[in-house]
Amino acid sequence: MTSVADLMAYDEVLDRFDPVLGLEVHTELNTQTKMFCGCTTTFGAEQNTQTCPICLGLPGALPVVNAVGIESAIRIGLALNCEIAQWCRFARKNYFYPDMPKNFQTSQYDEPIAFNGWLDVLLDDGSVFRVEIERAHMEEDTGKSLHVGGSAGRIHGAEYSLLDYNRAGVPLIEIVTKPITGTGERAPEVARAYVSALRDLLRALNVSDVRMDQGSLRCDANVSLMTKDATEFGTRTETKNVNSLRSVERAVRFEMCRQGAILATGGSILQETRHYEEVSQSTRSGRIKETAEDYRYFPEPDLVPIAPSREWVEQLRATLPELPWERNNRLKADWNLSDEEFRDLVNAGALELIVATVDAGAPADEARSWWVAYLTQQANTRGVELAELPITPARLARVIVLIAEGKLTTTLARQVVDGVLAGEGEPDEIIAARGLAVVSDDSALLAAVDEALAEQPDIAEKIRSGKVAAAGAIVGAVMKKTKGQADAKRVRELILERCAEQ
């Protein structure tokens, strides 16, 4: 494992080298059935219960293409501004591994279904970086190995391995970028922002669960460095097992620093597969193969070529949903936000939460205000992402509605939200349990108003002589007496009424 001492400072890396990225994202499609058979694809089902002769690769079994899988691939290609192949084939990628039932993966090689596209990626400073897409192709997932005994679930040293083929044959789309150059110091950020944008896109298309934690979205990051005067790319490494957006950013940054240190001392980069380790936030070398892997690709003879008609492609294009950037522009206009305000809200991870809160019945400005102010503050205090706070958009929307109905004051509402964050249940339950209802009984309020006026006769006199602004002090006093459970506006009205009477 690479030790920390072998890393070059990030600034020095940037002084001496230009980073080049290549990102390969695999996304599992959310089709009901697998790519080449009728087995279901439910995540987390009991081992080997979603299998059949085809996805187990039994002798004699043959694949039949899932038409929905092809449709999803074309829709992804179109959303990524790709050309869609007039004619393409599947190919066999041959290599031996126990979790692969046929010991070849049905994939696509030199004839991908979609190619030559791009995706515009929004960076933290609000600028847009265009990532060129090389290709998007269809393939099938492998099964899963569980290595028992030995060290940390790795195959080496394991006593035995268990195989689960439920995932074998689940449709995958692999999306490959062209080499990404010109990012400079923003290379790690571009990598994260690209995967994030792609995730949003796939979600909008409703083609995948895009759960990085469950492996339905997986990223392999290719990183290389070239010296400032070089004309050719340097040797790249491919880092796998990058299971979160933050890891994508960290893995790229780590590889840049690791490679910089090696190159600076005259060493050369080994072209290899590396694995990202979440705990140490570093990459480690995979097993080094003595010879380059030769996958012996050839066209899959058990499947016929795919020739999507132009009519079909245009039909699919016409049914593409509103894409994330289109939606962002619409929301920005609807909510009447500046570019900067909108970007802040995206960066805070509040966009989807606000949309969901609005969908649950809250006005947009109220929803936005809660998420970007009070709740962001709460998230920061707790050191978690906004979305990880234990409050749902629906519960927040209920609180906002209660304020609008005059049943909560802002002060009370915060106490209710605090209750929700503390796991005390639904807003209405918390209001009941904590006795947080607004004091709307005028006689009770009037008693408090009279008391406050009596306590501060000089202020009372000012109000009576027409200095209405002085009422604020009495409002404050009444709110204190009612422990914040009064509606300040009503209190103010009552004070003015009282002073006018006397």
Added chain:
Amino acid sequence: MSSDLTRFTAAELAAKIQAGDGEVHAFLHVAAEKAREVARGVDADVAAGREPASPLAGVPLALKDVVTTEGIPTTAGSRMLEHWVPPYDATVTARLYQAGIPILGKTNMDEFAMGSSTENSAYGPTHNPWALDRIPGGSGGGSAAALAAFQAPLAIGTDTGGSIRQPGSVTGTVGVKPTYGGVSRYGLVAFSSSLDQAGPCARTVLDAALLHEVIAGHDRMDSTSIDAPVPPVVEAARQGLSGDLSGVRVGIVREFSGEGYETGVTASFEAAVKQLTVLGAEVVEVSCPHFGYALPAYYLIAPSECSSNLARFDAMRYGLRVQLPGAGAEEVMSATREAGFGAEVKRRIMIGTYALSSGYYDAYYGQAQKVRTLIKRDFDAAFAGVDVLVSPTTPTTAFKIGERVGNPMSMYLADLCTVPASLAGVPAMSVPSGLSADDGLPVGLQIMAPALQDHRMYRVAAAYESARDAADGGPLINRIPELEAVKA
């Protein structure tokens, strides 16, 4: 058909095979129980006055052991699958059952259908009923021998480069490779996916046509299956039996003659051509200049596909597993493949792995695919002028067991005339054309037709068969020497 007859065909034939398959060794497994069950179903239909499930209901059949059968072992002639019992039926198997055809058992074959003599079976060779020291052809030697030995009236074979036609030729039986995609490959243990094709084997052309119609037709489970009506092969065979071929244009492939062809085979072929002329056919010579490259192209494409298709035999999920205490998965895979595959299978996996390797792909696999295109064009050009093409099925009669085992190249030459049709995906069949004057062993006439025109060759074959039977005073198969097993 009487219920007595159905009971005889299913139960007694199975018993007979179990008692006396020793000399021929056509069968690897006899499935008497299941055969009786299917036959009882046919009996019940007859007793209830129902229409039989098909014209062949109750007629028993021998199934090549490369076709999966639920609950009945399927070994593909390999040690690798010695105890494997498939959990599912091939589409062909299912269609046989639907037609009320009892499956007597599974027949011997070259391992994974690789071979031309059935000597590559892990379970010992099959003997040709015409001469027990001779090979029955391959890879489907078991199916052809079962027909010739009167163990079964019908059989199913699979043909990748000639594995139905060449055994038919050397056993004096009829063997048909339908148009590629005409019969579902679902459940055929794959050798070479772009070439494999199941087809009927029988003692007469009409029987083959009847069986063809049972197994053919579109299948959703096989993406390469053709979604088109089954060619009217039974009608064509019946039409052919009238003996009139006037208006039919027959092409003789110039490239299928000369060196390597036994004089007895050439003489038989010439006599057959003369017979076709007598029947009214117009015979012309055609040239297919690229057929000479068919054999090398075939021996690159088929091994390439097989190297990938056979990768799944890795000891992980089914079949043989060599136990190596303390060893990792890779070592177990390697040891199992070493122990489970025979020499010919290993040879082809190695050739195919090499041909697909980066740096060699274009020169070998890529080049072979180009040859394949040229061969298809040769067929297109030829069929522009003629309805069918004819040739000897194989250059020699049945050779002696052991004669070519040490020389793979001479073994591959047995496929010389059969591989072009395989590469082009067009239908081709072998029909008996008498006995060779050299050694008194059967010779076959190959008839080829354009894709989906399978009926054309059935018509010509049936006409030729009826004329030859009339001239010989009966079917060729009746002249087979008596076997101990047959006498019993």
